[in-house]
Amino acid sequence: MAIEAGIDLRTYRDGNDLLTAGLGADGLRSAAPPAFANADAPTAEELRRRAIWANWRGIADLAPGGGYGELYGSLAPVPGREYQALVRLPGRKQPHRVLVQVPDNFDLQARCVVVTASSGSRGIYGAIALAGAWGLPRGCAVAYTDKGAGTGYVDTADGRGIGLDGRVAAPGEPVELSVPAAPAGDGVAPIAVKHAHSGDNPEADWGRHVAQASDFALQVLSLAHPDAGPWTPGNTRIVAVGVSNGGGAVLRAAELPDTGIDAVVAVSPNILRTGSGRALYDYSTEAALWMPCALNAAAYDGVLLARPNGGKSPAGTARCASLKSMGWVQADEPAAQAEAAREHLLSTGWTDEAIAAGVLSVNFDLWRAVNATYASAYARAGVDAMPCGFSFAVAGPDGQPRAPTAAERAAWWSDASGIPPGNGIALRGGVEAGADPTLPGNQCLRALWEDAASVVRAGIAATQAGAPREGLPVIVVHGTDDGLIPEAFSGAAYAHGFASEGATLRYWRVRNAQHFDAFLGLPVLGARYLPMLPYGYRALDAAWKHVAEGAPLPADTEFATTPRGFADGAVPPLTPAHLGNLP
Template identity: 40%
Template sequence: MSLSCIDGLREKMLGKSQHHKGEKFMRRVARLSAAYFASASVLAFAIVIANTRALADPDEGVLHTHYDGVTNDLLTAGLGKSGLGSATAPTFANPLIPTAEELRRAAIYNNYRALIDPTAGGGYGLLYGPNVKADGTVTASEGLIAGDEYIAFEKHAGGRTRVTMMVQVPDSFSPTAACIIAAPSSGSRGVYGAIATAGEWGLKHGCAVAYTDKGTGTGADDLQNNTVDLIQGQRADAVQAGDDSNFTAPISSKDRAAFNTATPNRFAFKHAHSQQNPEKDWGQNVLRSIKFAFSVLNDKLGRRGLHFDKHNTIVIASSVSNGGGASVRAAEQDDEHLIDGVAVGEPNVNPKFTPQFTIRQGSGQPFAAHSKPLIDYTTFINVFQGCASAAAANATAPLNLAPSAARCASLHAKGLLSSTTPGAQATEAQAIMNNFGLLPEQNVIQPGYWFAYVHQAISATYANAYGRSSVLDNLCALSFGSTDALGTPIALAATPEAQIFGTSNGIPPTSGVNLINNAAPGGPKEERVSTADQDLDGALCLRSLALGRDAATGAALSRAAANQARGIEQGVDEIIANGNLHRIPTLVVAGRNDAILPLNFAARAYFGLNNVVEGSLSPLHYYEVTNAQHLDSFNQFPGYNALLIPLHRYFIQAMDLMYDHLRNGRALPPSQVVHTTPRGAGAPPITLTNVPPIADAPAANVQITFAGGQVRIPD
């Protein structure tokens, strides 16, 4: 099914005058398309918007599409369970000229598979997936869900922002059991970034789902060709796009030209280079998306005499990772009492440090150096992991394909390791990381993440974001761009650029765009291959900015670097969580092996802070799952599949528990460690015995408690 709209509904929602404004908006989009298509240099990127109607003028900016649930739908973009589970990505009729609907389908496919293990042996189609009904019943259905989709740029008192919001209302939405699920995107993903988690749960339960890309979504500005994404992903000339651009780097044409001459073929990305520190607004983005959902529901159903507000609609703030952190922050900032409950997985939350508690696992020593912000621990990992991956204890770690003895040698040369042999240096690096507060359960996960370039990319992106750095700054001599097989910067090919909205996760390496070391010997090079030690100087630069002092020597930074460090410090201050959930019932699920958001600095630490702040009235229930890590999608790979179970299974349970609590008054289970059983050698298909449920009445020896200023975590 091609994109379509219900014109009659548009007429009733907006009236004749708004209908004409909608036509005006579409004519503007058509002009952008024509102008862009007419340019010989960008002929391949014509904009095609098939049968889409605007519900309002560009100032309102709401686009509405109804999906029939047969040929196309809200959850799977018509791909169904089989299509989403297939390793073969959906294709484009003309790869150089993707339609809006083709880009949407690609975005749903790629975002869905990025958040779950899409293999049957790992649980897809059995524990989760479009064919698994809301009550857990496994069916032969493809799981298509009919309904309406509304997309708009966020507006608030300060005017329009470059934040994309979307509301999906399934046809199964029941006015008598109204519910809204807030689904901010995970990671730096676009507006479909929570489709597999909070999105799927909400749609299956007949809830409206309120999405937001929270200012980090897939806005890719090709600085060389001056092209950007529109709200539905079609590429357009940045000048022609104007305010209709998803993201255009805030730089002058003169500065852009000079930058392109000095560093050609580079990109600016919305999360890294908006100069807005978008994370400071994540909570407000979630709250505004909820308000947008109420507006959509009242516009859609108000003609039937129905009205929806916080008094008659259950609202659950949800999602995972960055989206989970955004929902937690929304609860802290919910002055209007919109949110009834919070259920999140592995939230990226940066708790305010207080010495009023320690964390103790099992019979281990109390840990006092908790509650570090992400920029601190991710730049720390970025310095030491390449060496630690070479430790003998990590020899069998899955995807351990990028250990670096040269990184170890350089760390020793800079005085950061005392050992003199490569093996001892690697073991020392691993010990330093664990002494810092990383759990031993992370060790086996980290090497694969290093190979996948996780902490390198996070360090660069967040340092830019927190410091409000311009793309012109090339912070720590790092920039974003395409590279050839030898790592030399080149222009991004036409096809991946045309499709970048549908394929990108918003942070390099993505869709052919990599992190480039501009200070590499012999000229700019992809960072991973730019030096023998994997650009330790770049990693130490980022670490120094996070610390506010030279990471190798402890000396004061240069004036310019000190200014950058102060900017990052100020940006981090703006995103720190205060721990006050205002007694909103909250469930947090996290995996003990989380190698992106270490528990001592994120989930465990927030549990402790909330208990300090709200005391005996704490509404937070924390479920820590063994043999579970941050990126379930990695569980499809050899090694990971034998060692790990899907944390997504417990996210779904947390959502079920919260909904039952809010709808029916069911008591929430106490905080606890959930002990799971890995699939083991050969990774046989997962069964329910591998993933026992969160217990309503857990034994005392698995309960997580807070008493006497200590978070107690059973082994």
């Protein structure tokens, strides 16, 4: 394993800790992020604390009444040591960031490692609410990888990247994304984003990233507990877990030989099984074009977020008119056009439940942002050559590009999600004046999928998953209402397909659950949907009992949940009865 800059070791005790950075439940639940003493130059510890705060809030429902810390999960402080490095896969242009947390209560008798990959395109703490919160209180070491994505953004005006400690690095220091300076003359230099601009198509290597993080964990344990060595896969149990893109990453690791991984749990995974399912880029470019119109159909009249001020979405009506003008729908009336768009999505495998939950991605313009980022990654495009003319740049209040301030730039690593827009960075390009401004960019991105010979299609082909290695126990958990990564295209296709071929695989299907636990603090969503994390924790419990105690794997299960709804105008607290037959 090629380590770029040595291993950074830090100890967290006495008011700081591995799991909450000393914030505790109250600090993580605070709507205000932990402050920087000097916003232009935050310290490494301030950046770490804020990154942990941001990643907890981006994954888990910590709202009062949501059940976290009461029905599932723990926010108790866990003191210990943290080891971090930048490592590189052979032949790749950019490193990925790896981190291992070793709690003071590490159980030398159980010798447990939980290895994980960040959800979405998040930075290194992007799985702490699942892997860290389950593993650290149990005395397991937890190994993380950003899987080649993350928040190491670079302002190409000077090309200075993010160093190992999260700060903007000095010239010549190792960084997690290295791109050349590209001054823009009289214009504004674009922002380089690791997932989009690494030049490595990182998704094709997700499994190898996880395997390398697992290897790094054993190396770290040999440093942390040298007297208990040797540390090998043969004498240390390793459980891999991830959610969303992290779930896809651990499933890709499941197919590799000689990783030492003993069990895998994947929650809401983004995974493309060879021969079945649909690629994320396929259904997300489809959704970007059709879903705004479809959500105006009468079937979704009860989806409150799709009904601003109780009426139909004006943007959806405009998209329906565009579909009519292109000849994609034939009806003349907006209501009939919306129904035709809905029927089109249903014919390609979407469900009403997934479309209803997809309103989140429509309202946040998430489909277009994801598709522009992924198209660039699949094409291995440079920062100034993204497909369809897209680019990322800091935008002022007037929407015009400008140079970032020192404070904005300093906070990217801790605050960003890994896919702009956000944190002052805008997605530029692919729009035109008129009632339906995003249509041209979305059409261009879809055309890259429809062209079977495109470089984007070649990049996607490299991400297809093979079967888990023989005998490896795998539990896949997916929500029936997932509107970002629909189960039929991803988790269910993977699980049912490989189980039918003899894989040791179990599938847990959760009714009334969508993709984003973090949004359940909004009453309109908390009333309708249940969180996914409780099922991820239970699946980890079951996987651990199987590998450590020889207990049988649980059966395939469909969890009959009950939404909380509203009582006296408020969403009642989550109870075990809402979660159904959760073991």
